[in-house]
Amino acid sequence: SQKIEQNSEALNIQEGKTATLTCNYTNYSPAYLQWYRQDPGRGPVFLLLIRENEKEKRKERLKVTFDTTLKQSLFHITASQPADSATYLCALDHGSGNTGKLIFGQGTTLQVKP
Amino acid sequence: DVKVTQSSRYLVKRTGEKVFLECVQDMDHENMFWYRQDPGLGLRLIYFSYDVKMKEKGDIPEGYSVSREKKERFSLILESASTNQTSMYLCASKDPGTSGKSEQFFGPGTRLTVL
Numbered sequence: 532s533q534k535i536e537q538n539s540e541a542l543n544i545q546e547g548k549t550a551t552l553t554c555n556y557t558n559y560s561p562a563y564l565q566w567y568r569q570d571p572g573r574g575p576v577f578l579l580l581i582r583e584n585e586k587e588k589r590k591e592r593l594k595v596t597f598d599t600t601l602k603q604s605l606f607h608i609t610a611s612q613p614a615d616s617a618t619y620l621c622a623l624d625h626g627s628g629n630t631g632k633l634i635f636g637q638g639t640t641l642q643v644k645p
Numbered sequence: 646d647v648k649v650t651q652s653s654r655y656l657v658k659r660t661g662e663k664v665f666l667e668c669v670q671d672m673d674h675e676n677m678f679w680y681r682q683d684p685g686l687g688l689r690l691i692y693f694s695y696d697v698k699m700k701e702k703g704d705i706p707e708g709y710s711v712s713r714e715k716k717e718r719f720s721l722i723l724e725s726a727s728t729n730q731t732s733m734y735l736c737a738s739k740d741p742g743t744s745g746k747s748e749q750f751f752g753p754g755t756r757l758t759v760l
Contacts, residue, residue, distance in 0.1 A: 535687075572756075573754065574754050575688075577748035625690075631676050631741055632690060633690075634690075636687055637685055638687060
């Protein structure tokens, strides 16, 4: 069955540094991958989508890469700020046509210290 | 902006009670989803609806049912609540578009505790 793995350990970095989060998947070839941000006690909020034929996608200080050979996506936040502290979820399409169903990783918590 | 609302932020129920969780979206989205989120397990899909009165089981439907009588409203029902259904419940909606490749919009979540 499809499996998604995100680093379950929290990532602690210093303000101004680049945070890099990893999403690995197995037994699957998704057509696209999405990243969401979730703050404590709130629902996830969409950040970026990257398609299988795209190597990299950027949005302001965010960058996502998608390596279908390695079956891995990397999520980077450059010039990180304490306000970036949150849990970040990767999600892959469920592979069921246009339903838009997603499979989510368990998330990685990022803590940016001032 | 798309808004997805859920009827309660916090809910405490007794074992065996019938529980209704309501979700409403205001953007005329066809697709709606119910997830539960537990520490270390991430979001798991309970049920999915792609149109009014249409539903499809997700990965963990046991112990749950759903109702979609109107396009904007998707209800999750726990027929007889059990302690292992204590969790954070999240509703989401999306516009399927032409390829399905679009984001999901989430509600704020309902933290359900079953005693």
